[in-house]
Amino acid sequence: MTFTVNGREQEADDVWEGESLLYVLRERLGLPGSKNACEQGECGSCTVRLDGVPVCACLVAAGQAEGREVVTVEGLAGRSGTAELSVVQQAFVDAGAVQCGFCTPGLLVAADDLLERVPQPSDADIREALSGNLCRCTGYEKILDAVRLAAARTGEGG
Amino acid sequence: MDFLRPADWEEALAAKAAHPTAVPIAGGTDVMVEINFDHRRPEYLLDLNRVGELYEWQTDGPDVRLGAAVPYTRVMEHLRAELPGLALAAHTVGSPQIRNRGSVGGNLGAASPAGDSHPALLAAGADVEVQSVRGTRLIPVEEFYTGVKRNALAPDELIRAVRIRRATGPQQFSKVGTRNAMVIAVCAFGVALHPHGRTIRTGIGSAAPTPVRARVAEEFLAAALEEGGLWESGGAVPPSVAAHFAELAAGACNPIDDVRGSAAYRRRAVAVMARRTLGWVWDEYRHSQGRGARCA
Ligand SMILES: Cc1cc2nc3c(=O)[nH]c(=O)nc-3n(C[C@H](O)[C@H](O)[C@H](O)COP(=O)(O)OP(=O)(O)OC[C@H]3O[C@@H](n4cnc5c(N)ncnc54)[C@H](O)[C@@H]3O)c2cc1C
Ligand code: FES
Ligand code: FES
Numbered sequence: 001m002t003f004t005v006n007g008r009e010q011e012a013d014d015v016w017e018g019e020s021l022l023y024v025l026r027e028r029l030g031l032p033g034s035k036n037a038c039e040q041g042e043c044g045s046c047t048v049r050l051d052g053v054p055v056c057a058c059l060v061a062a063g064q065a066e067g068r069e070v071v072t073v074e075g076l077a078g079r080s081g082t083a084e085l086s087v088v089q090q091a092f093v094d095a096g097a098v099q100c101g102f103c104t105p106g107l108l109v110a111a112d113d114l115l116e117r118v119p120q121p122s123d124a125d126i127r128e129a130l131s132g133n134l135c136r137c138t139g140y141e142k143i144l145d146a147v148r149l150a151a152a153r154t155g156e157g158g
Numbered sequence: 159m160d161f162l163r164p165a166d167w168e169e170a171l172a173a174k175a176a177h178p179t180a181v182p183i184a185g186g187t188d189v190m191v192e193i194n195f196d197h198r199r200p201e202y203l204l205d206l207n208r209v210g211e212l213y214e215w216q217t218d219g220p221d222v223r224l225g226a227a228v229p230y231t232r233v234m235e236h237l238r239a240e241l242p243g244l245a246l247a248a249h250t251v252g253s254p255q256i257r258n259r260g261s262v263g264g265n266l267g268a269a270s271p272a273g274d275s276h277p278a279l280l281a282a283g284a285d286v287e288v289q290s291v292r293g294t295r296l297i298p299v300e301e302f303y304t305g306v307k308r309n310a311l312a313p314d315e316l317i318r319a320v321r322i323r324r325a326t327g328p329q330q331f332s333k334v335g336t337r338n339a340m341v342i343a344v345c346a347f348g349v350a351l352h353p354h355g356r357t358i359r360t361g362i363g364s365a366a367p368t369p370v371r372a373r374v375a376e377e378f379l380a381a382a383l384e385e386g387g388l389w390e391s392g393g394a395v396p397p398s399v400a401a402h403f404a405e406l407a408a409g410a411c412n413p414i415d416d417v418r419g420s421a422a423y424r425r426r427a428v429a430v431m432a433r434r435t436l437g438w439v440w441d442e443y444r445h446s447q448g449r450g451a452r453c454a
Contacts, residue, residue, distance in 0.1 A: 018200070061190060
């Protein structure tokens with residue numbers, strides 16, 4: 001199958017088209033950033049953007065992603081051409097929003113999407129946007145802080 | 159397994175006719191869970207993602223024609239005015255990621271008694287537009303559910319759209335679950351006022367083998383409102399009427415005990431939701447008539 005991942009065209013061989021996009025990313029393309037926890041859409045740790053829209057990669061059939069554009073957590077850093085972390089990633093680090101880190105990639109993709117749609121989100125917007133991402137460690141407060149911080153920094157940057 | 163990827167609706171119908179065992183996949187939020195857990199190894203998967211027609215909706219005319227694969231997120235964003243009950247129900251489905259993929263057509267295809275679209279569709283009034291190479295059928299939504307996770311589709315048919323009566327009055331949806339995000343309903347209740355015909359319609363989810371209307375409750379309430387002249391006066395619904403409506407709604411249930419709740423709990427919950435949502439829609443109706451609280 002052929003599709004675009006993080007801006008680059010990728011070919012994966014021997015794909016069974018009923019396997020999940022998550023499996024293709026992790027096992028066939030060696031992109032382990034998107035995590036595999038539940039395989040049933042409940043934890044959000046596999047969140048990627050499919051044609052710009054946040055989805056659970058575990059619930060997209062490989063065949064459905066053919067010819068589409070996928071952005072994973074690996075695609076967030078260095079978008080400005082440098083190796084820099086994205087604003088959201090840096091904010092997660094600075095706010096101490098990462099403990100075991102298992103939920104982080106999915107949260108980053110969801111938060112990145114939120115700030116693109118709603119640059120100055122309310123707390124309710126943030127909670128809503130991240131309601132499909134479970135975290136067993138942080139109790140979410142630091143995660144909310146991180147998204148607020150990223151929003152503030154985005155605002156400053158103009 | 160073969161993966162069938164029709165480019166348009168005609169090709170999709172031809173593929174389903176040629177392979178009646180093919181499993182359609184739209185948002186995949188039901189189908190992929192089954193495949194991931196090896197509950198299902200279909201011989202053919204029929205991908206509907208490229209069938210553009212299924213992602214469109216039309217709002218001219220008395221019905222909204224909602225393409226089968228339109229994701230819940232779109233319903234919430236664009237159809238809140240025309241389909242308030244369905245938009246409220248859509249908002250309670252899963253999580254943003256699930257709502258970005260999951261669709262009303264998929265909810266109907268799965269026909270789970272817990273599907274959140276069903277109470278809203280029953281309350282609004284809707285027909286499921288199904289097609290095959292043989293032609294089109296319009297199936298009233300109450301006849302579409304035939305059993306637990308069973309529907310009226312023939313093996314060569316696909317859901318093209320759902321034709322939902324455009325709201326002419328207030329609608330509400332309420333759902334009982336264990337937490338806020340990502341809950342399968344323990345039970346759910348939808349209600350819609352139809353002031354032009356002076357009728358009330360309801361829908362109950364998860365409280366019987368299929369989603370059902372509480373018809374006796376609907377008829378009782380319509381008669382009580384008529385008798386009291388309440389549609390014209392905009393007067394309050396007497397508490398005794400609301401209580402009896404709630405009781406009759408609970409009586410329409412035929413619930414089971416399962417891990418998510420006992421039958422008795424479900425009946426009680428339906429009664430509570432029925433009374434509460436009736437209060438909400440009637441208040442909204444009274445305010446729209448310029449009455450409401452101040453002349454109570
Ligand atoms: C984490 C999670 C949370 C969920 N929460 C909820 C919830 O709160 N409320 C709720 O109601 N549901 C919930 N669901 C279930 C699911 O999201 C819904 O049933 C959704 O509406 C399915 O839509 P889909 O497009 O993803 O369907 P798919 O998975 O693509 O298909 C579902 C079924 O419909 C058939 N089908 C799809 N399209 C057609 C068509 N055009 N013609 C004929 N058959 C068709 C498929 O073959 C399959 O049998 C949840 C699922 C997950 C994974
Ligand atoms: S692994 Fe996809 S949502 Fe949990
Ligand atoms: S940091 Fe461990 S699950 Fe979120």
